[in-house]
Amino acid sequence: MRLHVGSLRQMRTFAEALAGHLQAGDLLILTGNLGAGKTTFTQSLGRALGVAGRITSPTFIIAREHPSFSGGPALVHVDAYRLSDAEELGDLDLDSELEESITVVEWGAGFAEQLSTDYLQLTITPAWAEVAVDFANDADLADDPELEDERRSIDILGHGSGWDERLDRLGASLAELFELEANADRTGGTDTGPDPDKDTDTDKDRA
Ligand SMILES: Nc1ncnc2c1ncn2[C@@H]1O[C@H](COP(=O)(O)OP(=O)(O)OP(=O)(O)O)[C@@H](O)[C@H]1O
Numbered sequence: 223m224r225l226h227v228g229s230l231r232q233m234r235t236f237a238e239a240l241a242g243h244l245q246a247g248d249l250l251i252l253t254g255n256l257g258a259g260k261t262t263f264t265q266s267l268g269r270a271l272g273v274a275g276r277i278t279s280p281t282f283i284i285a286r287e288h289p290s291f292s293g294g295p296a297l298v299h300v301d302a303y304r305l306s307d308a309e310e311l312g313d314l315d316l317d318s319e320l321e322e323s324i325t326v327v328e329w330g331a332g333f334a335e336q337l338s339t340d341y342l343q344l345t346i347t348p349a350w351a352e353v354a355v356d357f358a359n360d361a362d363l364a365d366d367p368e369l370e371d372e373r374r375s376i377d378i379l380g381h382g383s384g385w386d387e388r389l390d391r392l393g394a395s396l397a398e399l400f401e402l403e404a405n406a407d408r409t410g411g412t413d414t415g416p417d418p419d420k421d422t423d424t425d426k427d428r429a
């Protein structure tokens with residue numbers, strides 16, 4: 223399913239709604255261009271889950287565990303941007319924490335799938351990156367579309383049987399808050415491998 227948030231505040235609302243559906247053992251794989259809002263979303267998720275520590279874009283630390291304030295699952299935040307292959311991800315030994323934590327992997331598409339057969343894939347697309355957006359009709363944004371444009375599309379795809387029913391429940395919650403668009407490819411099925419149609423290795427040049 224796909225939804226649109228019009229502001230940072232709505233992104234926070236989305237993260238809060240999603241947090242209410244997450245449980246220990248969940249894996250979230252975040253995709254989207256540089257500056258799409260993956261870390262910002264994870265910060266809101268961390269706040270909603272009530273975990274400690276500042277969630278940042280790590281320069282050296284690739285994985286960081288944020289323990290819960292209230293006895294809930296910890297949030298493990300991984301930025302896989304600097305990892306070159308699945309083996310390096312394996313070296314982080316995330317498996318040991320996966321079961322008790324909620325694990326969020328930025329830039330994980332293409333290799334974080336090896337961590338679990340069940341995962342939720344979120345793709346965040348800024349309006350400024352969406353070719354279909356007609357900025358000419360938006361006088362405020364026409365000058366500098368990247369500046370202060372908080373609009374984001376979020377595509378949510380459940381992979382693995384564990385998300386079958388949960389995705390419906392999540393959709394029901396989100397439908398109360400946002401207008402949802404059905405996605406023809408609603409779930410990724412049980413296929414654990416990367417989508418061969420997707421080039422997951424593009425645009426990795428961080429400014
Ligand atoms: N609706 C929104 N959701 C998320 N971030 C937004 C939104 N609107 C504006 N922003 C801004 O966009 C920027 C997103 O940066 P962020 O570091 O979260 O991106 P990222 O996807 O993690 O990038 P990177 O690939 O470099 O890790 C932030 O400055 C944030 O304030």
Ligand SMILES: [Mg+2]
Nearest residue numbers: 260261279328
């Ligand atoms: Mg980031």
